[in-house]
Amino acid sequence: MKKLDKNIVLVGLVLAVILLVGQGCVGEAKGAVPGKPACKDGKDNDGDRLIDYPADPGCSSAEDRDEYNAPAAYCGDGSCNGAETCSNCQIDCGTCTNQTNST
Ligand SMILES: [Ca+2]
Numbered sequence: 001m002k003k004l005d006k007n008i009v010l011v012g013l014v015l016a017v018i019l020l021v022g023q024g025c026v027g028e029a030k031g032a033v034p035g036k037p038a039c040k041d042g043k044d045n046d047g048d049r050l051i052d053y054p055a056d057p058g059c060s061s062a063e064d065r066d067e068y069n070a071p072a073a074y075c076g077d078g079s080c081n082g083a084e085t086c087s088n089c090q091i092d093c094g095t096c097t098n099q100t101n102s103t
Pocket residue numbers: 037038039040041042043044045051052067
């Protein structure tokens with residue numbers, strides 16, 4: 001029975017180690033500095049070469065946790081958006097076709 005007791009102690013120790021290591025790994029996502037919002041960590045988090053509030057327009061404040069801002073719509077971005085039409089942005093909206101009324 002002594003051997004069994006030793007095994008139980010060993011299993012307990014292993015479990016304790018797993019728990020401790022596991023807790024150390026739980027936390028912030030990769031790349032994020034714990035406790036520091038992306039808008040005041042001194043890094044260019046979204047790759048637009050603008051760093052932190054107020055330089056990056058993606059930062060609404062220094063406490064903003066996300067630098068990312070949606071790029072403005074422009075002619076050539078691949079989608080017909082904003083004020084784009086077939087007459088002012090054929091790249092995105094396609095060429096205008098003359099529609100003839102059958103009536
Ligand atoms: Ca940043």
